[in-house]
Amino acid sequence: MSLILLAEQTLNGLQFGMMLFLMAAGLTLIFGVMGLINLAHGSLYMVGAFIAAATAAFTGSFLLALIASLAAAALAGVLIEMTIIRRLYERDHLDQVLATFALILIFSEGTRWVFGSFPLYLDIPDALSGTVTLPFGVEYSLYRLVLIGVGLVIALGLFLLIGKTRLGIRIRAGENDREMIGALGVDISRLYTLVFALGAALAGLAGALIGAIQSVQVGMGEPVLILAFVVIVIGGIGSIKGALVGALLVGLTDTLGRFLLPKAFALVLDPSQATAIGSALASMAIYILMAGVLILRPRGLFGGAAS
Template structure:
């Protein structure tokens, strides 16, 4: 194993982690403030990717497509909150799960009806298509580094929003005592809509950015949603700091496991068997990580209400 390969895979893990953070931060905000289990969060990821691909293809501008993906996902999230989610806040979690699962089916079939079943492709813009040299002579895609930079910028922006603004103060108060802030005259319904739209917009941004790395297709948000739930469980539900650390841990562990476990097993197994065994164990690593962390920190690393 070379140091260059290890460095490259660490950066890959960090890039995956920042993408997961964009997903998980919105999800943990919604659950922390509203107590809502939102299985449809991955649909906003898909909406952001499709809108970015469609607008970029029509306009030729990736930045315009990116803005459309972010704002469009946020707008769709606000509409969904007003029309559907608002009726679920005081319902049992099972009702929330069933209703938001139905939203997954509606979004999937609606997207298939609008865009067809064939995947869309979003090319990396030319001004981001270069490479950056790494120690050892390797070259790393600039676009992936930009995704890491965007994730860091969003993390700093969310920290500022939550800790330094009036909206953030209301969000933190809503996590602690939503009845009290309602009694103080704050419109809790508008706060919920704003938080839900923010979470949807972040998921849409994640989908918009990843759309240039993979095909944009129906159902692309569900596998990422599972990882996002793992992230918020590890980090602590309702904690942005926990979501960031959990996302980086999951991204790095998953990436390194998928690359190096098959290589490690080749020392004791034939190549074909080593690949199969290594891949199987690698797919379990993040869940093993979650189990180990929860054994010592049952509410996650940075539970919001500790």
């Protein structure tokens, strides 16, 4: 097995993990601060991807497409929080699951009605196309490398927001004791709307960025949503640090598992059996990882604080 190929797959795992982090960071804040199970988070990811693809096709600008995806997802988040989600905070989790599942259906059919049933495509901008040569002769996609960098910058920005700003203090206080900060004069409704809009914007941005390396289609958010829930369970609900670590663990486990396990089984089995067994185990690897973390740390790696 080539070490260069292993390095490329490791970078792919990091890139996948960073995009999962953008999804999971907003989801863990919403769940941790607002106590809301939001199954429609993946739909906001899809909205960001479709708006980005449509904007890029109309304007020819990838940067405008990213800005449009952020704005559209944040606006969609504000609208659904104010009209629907706000009615669910005092309801039990079953009601939240049913209502946000209904939102998935509404977003899917609405997107199909507006954009059609055929997938859209978002081209990588010329400035970010091609490959770069990394140390030890590793050739890697420039765009995927930029995605890793974008994820790191956003992670740093979120750490600073949560840890160093007045809004971050309110978010952390809202997770620990929302009644107390309400009694101190903080507008809880406005805080919840801001948190939901932030989470929606991050999901929309993730969808736009991924839309350049895969097709943009209805339903693309649901598989990613499942992985995002795995990430926040591993990392700990309400923790940005946990979302980052959990996302990287899931990204690397999934990518390297699909690459290494069939090769490992090929040492003792014939190629067809090795591929079948290795692929099956690789698809289970992240859930085995989640189970192992929960056995050792039932609240996740960094559960207990929005940090």
